[in-house]
Amino acid sequence: MNPTIELLKSHRSIRKFTDQPVSRELLETLIEAGQAAATSSHVQAYSVIHVTNPANREAIAELAGGQSYVATCGAFLLFCADMKRPTEAAERTGARVVRGMTEQLLVASVDTALMAQNVAIAAESAGLGICYIGGIRNNPQQISDLVGIPDHVFPVFGMCLGYPAHDPDVKPRLPVEAILKEDTYTDDREQVAAYDDAMHAYYQSRKGGPKDTTWSRNLTPLFDTKLRPHMREFLVKRGFEMK
Amino acid sequence: MNPTIELLKSHRSIRKFTDQPVSRELLETLIEAGQAAATSSHVQAYSVIHVTNPANREAIAELAGGQSYVATCGAFLLFCADMKRPTEAAERTGARVVRGMTEQLLVASVDTALMAQNVAIAAESAGLGICYIGGIRNNPQQISDLVGIPDHVFPVFGMCLGYPAHDPDVKPRLPVEAILKEDTYTDDREQVAAYDDAMHAYYQSRKGGPKDTTWSRNLTPLFDTKLRPHMREFLVKRGFEMK
Numbered sequence: 223m224n225p226t227i228e229l230l231k232s233h234r235s236i237r238k239f240t241d242q243p244v245s246r247e248l249l250e251t252l253i254e255a256g257q258a259a260a261t262s263s264h265v266q267a268y269s270v271i272h273v274t275n276p277a278n279r280e281a282i283a284e285l286a287g288g289q290s291y292v293a294t295c296g297a298f299l300l301f302c303a304d305m306k307r308p309t310e311a312a313e314r315t316g317a318r319v320v321r322g323m324t325e326q327l328l329v330a331s332v333d334t335a336l337m338a339q340n341v342a343i344a345a346e347s348a349g350l351g352i353c354y355i356g357g358i359r360n361n362p363q364q365i366s367d368l369v370g371i372p373d374h375v376f377p378v379f380g381m382c383l384g385y386p387a388h389d390p391d392v393k394p395r396l397p398v399e400a401i402l403k404e405d406t407y408t409d410d411r412e413q414v415a416a417y418d419d420a421m422h423a424y425y426q427s428r429k430g431g432p433k434d435t436t437w438s439r440n441l442t443p444l445f446d447t448k449l450r451p452h453m454r455e456f457l458v459k460r461g462f463e464m465k
Numbered sequence: 466m467n468p469t470i471e472l473l474k475s476h477r478s479i480r481k482f483t484d485q486p487v488s489r490e491l492l493e494t495l496i497e498a499g500q501a502a503a504t505s506s507h508v509q510a511y512s513v514i515h516v517t518n519p520a521n522r523e524a525i526a527e528l529a530g531g532q533s534y535v536a537t538c539g540a541f542l543l544f545c546a547d548m549k550r551p552t553e554a555a556e557r558t559g560a561r562v563v564r565g566m567t568e569q570l571l572v573a574s575v576d577t578a579l580m581a582q583n584v585a586i587a588a589e590s591a592g593l594g595i596c597y598i599g600g601i602r603n604n605p606q607q608i609s610d611l612v613g614i615p616d617h618v619f620p621v622f623g624m625c626l627g628y629p630a631h632d633p634d635v636k637p638r639l640p641v642e643a644i645l646k647e648d649t650y651t652d653d654r655e656q657v658a659a660y661d662d663a664m665h666a667y668y669q670s671r672k673g674g675p676k677d678t679t680w681s682r683n684l685t686p687l688f689d690t691k692l693r694p695h696m697r698e699f700l701v702k703r704g705f706e707m708k
Contacts, residue, residue, distance in 0.1 A: 223494065226469050226590035230498040230583050251466065253645045255473040257638040259582060260597045263687055264680070266639050269653075271646045278648070302650075307643070311657050311681035312688045324700065324707070325602065325693040331571060332621065335578035339502060340473050343586060347469035354503045359568065370649040378575065395500040396509050400550070402496045403514045405521070406613040407545075414554050437507070438554035444506055445555045450568035454707060457567065464567070464697060464707050 229347055234392050236351025237291045239384030244297040248348060252383075255344035259336040265308045267330035268337050271300040271369050271377075278368050285364050286357035286380065296350070296384030300358065300365070301338045303330035305462070306374035321374060322463030334378045345383050355380035362456050373461040391428050394420050396437075414438065472590055477635050479594025480534045482627030487540040491591060495626075498587035502579040508551045510573035511580050514543040514612050514620075521611050528607050529600030529623065539593070539627030543601065543608070544581045546573035548705070549617035564617060565706030577621045588626050598623035605699050616704040634671050637663050639680075657681065 223231075253270060261267070273279055276293070282300075283292035292298055305326055309319045342352045358365050358380045365377055400413035418436035425433040457464065466474075496513060504510070516522055519536070525543075526535035535541055548569055552562045585595045601608050601623045608620055643656035661679035668676040700707065 224590050226472060227494060227498050227587045229469060230587055231501045233501050233503065235503065250641050250645065251470060253641050254638075255470050257641065257644060258474045258476050258635075260476065260478065260585065260595075262597075262599045263684075264636060265684065265687060266644075268644065269646055269650065270644055271648070271650060273648060275648050307653060307657065308684050309688055310654070311661075312684040314654075315679075315681045315685060317685040317689045319688040320691050321688075323692055323694065324697040328574060328602070328621070328696065329599070331574050332578045335575045336582045339579045339582035340586075342503065343583070344470050344473055347467050352503075354505075356505045356572070359571070372650055375650065378571070392501075393507060395497075398493050398496050398500065401500060401509075401511065401513055402493065403512055405514070405516060405518050407512065407514060407615055407618065410550060411553070411557075414550065418554075436558075438558045441506075441508065441551050441555040442558060442560040444508060445552055445562040445564075446560045448563050448708075449566055451566065451708075453571065454567040465691075465694075 230343065232392060233346065234390050235353040236384070236386045236388070237353050237382070238387040239291065239295045239351070240387045242296065242385040244350065244383055249297060252341045252344045256337040256341035259340040261333050261336070262329045265329065265333065267304050267308055268334040269302045269304040269307070269375060271302065273298045273300060273369060281368055282358065282365055282380070285361040286355050287360050289355060289357055291353065291382050292355060292380065295382035299381045299383065300369060300377045301334050301379055301381060302371060302375050302377050303334045304375045305330050306372055309374060321461055322465045324464045327457065327462045327464055331378055338379070338381060342381065349385065350383050351386035353382045355382060359450050359453060366460070376457060376460050376462060390430065394424050473586065475635060476589065477633050478596040479627070479629045479631070480596050480625070481630040482534065482538045482594070483630045485539065485628040487593065487626055492540060495584045495587045499580040499584035502583040504576050504579070505572045508572065508576065510547050510551055511577040512545045512547040512550070512618060514545065516541045516543060516612060524611055525601065525608055525623070528604040529598050530603050532598060532600055534596065534625050535598060535623065538625035542624045542626065543612060543620045544577050544622055544624060545614060545618050545620050546577045547618045548573050549615055552617060564704055565708045567707045570700065570705045570707055574621055581622070581624060585624065592628065593626050594629035596625045598625060602693050602696060619700060619703050619705060633673065637667050
């Protein structure tokens with residue numbers, strides 16, 4: 223294992239940060255590292271909003287489900303899927319542009335995620351800790367309004383960055399045999415059962431205090447209700463019609 | 466700049482590979498590095514199919530739009546968004562599960578992309594080159610049938626991996642000032658114009674031979690027709706109804 227792979231395998235979400243600020247120079251380096259990720263047809267369908275306004279940071283922390291570290295971390299970034307820039311650029315060359323295709327939603331979401339993951343790794347390589355904030359999809363319209371996100375752009379997730387002030391455990395992942403399949407998709411319920419045992423043991427001994435659960439049981443609240451049922455209407459309204 | 470950030474910034478797609486195989490041990494290391502990426506609520510909504518069958522590799526190369534390196538690269542991986550494993554795991558604990566939410570499509574697509582980008586970086590850190598293959602969405606149903614992808618799972622993109630047999634240029638990206646916005650979304654057409662000039666110069670001098678175009682002009686074929694218009698129906702049929 224080389225140092226980069228060791229770094230990748232040591233990731234855990236950081237939610238407590240020291241007061242040390244993230245310098246502007248470092249922030250730009252991280253974004254440039256993000257932009258170096260692969261992008262579908264070189265479309266670069268993303269924008270990143272660096273939220274520094276304290277009132278907006280507090281508001282987003284609340285709107286994301288009461289995640290106070292959105293307000294307290296060294297830097298908070300909103301990663302947006304951006305189909306406005308490339309479609310308008312094509313229009314300025316005279317192209318008649320089609321918007322709202324499902325494929326465009328996928329391209330922009332995947333482009334944004336690849337870019338963000340490079341930012342995350344660059345940040346961790348520089349001694350920062352990070353935490354993705356999917357909770358911004360709890361209230362995507364209000365958050366879009368706060369920072370003036372226009373049509374054909376939407377916030378996919380946020381990211382807290384800063385110098386770590388705690389040292390949480392690395393959470394075990396599913397067995398590689400469940401994820402990596404040879405030539406055909408195969409059932410993996412045996413590996414899931416073994417993983418449930420491993421996660422039960424992890425939850426008993428983790429630094430954050432014991433919890434009597436498994437991976438499978440933890441998933442129930444994700445699936446037994448309509449998770450973020452406003453997302454379809456929100457996306458359609460912002461010009462991602464999923465045609 | 467540390468070595469990890471240098472690595473991130475040196476990415477370019479590799480499409481010509483030596484005959485040196487990718488060892489099974491390395492492949493598993495890469496997937497484990499992928500799994501270490503952040504995942505929404507720890508759902509790990511992805512599977513990776515390692516396609517080794519030569520006939521299937523040839524077929525996928527054709528179905529992805531005639532990308533011969535899918536057949537010739539050292540290892541070819543299909544990255545799939547997987548909502549089957551977690552929803553069925555929750556069901557086995559007695560949960561009544563809701564499927565087909567738009568939010569679930571986003572969660573699984575983003576989880577898959579974060580994971581894949583870690584695989585890409587781990588691969589590049591080990592001396593491999595990679596190329597994402599979005600072209601598998603040209604014919605996602607046929608490719609799903611070839612490798613037995615079930616409902617609630619869909620192939621988001623492929624990835625070619627192998628030891629590089631060419632050394633293409635790193636393509637310039639949009640100016641960081643266009644991507645990184647302070648507190649509010651701001652117009653970036655000036656930066657796009659400057660970038661069009663930079664890309665025009667790049668296309669004139671690149672190793673692959675000169676081409677008289679800009680970034681904005683290159684985008685026209687992406688947007689002046691309905692790109693991959695089958696994606697909506699495909700996803701709905703496979704259980705991603707975007708409700």
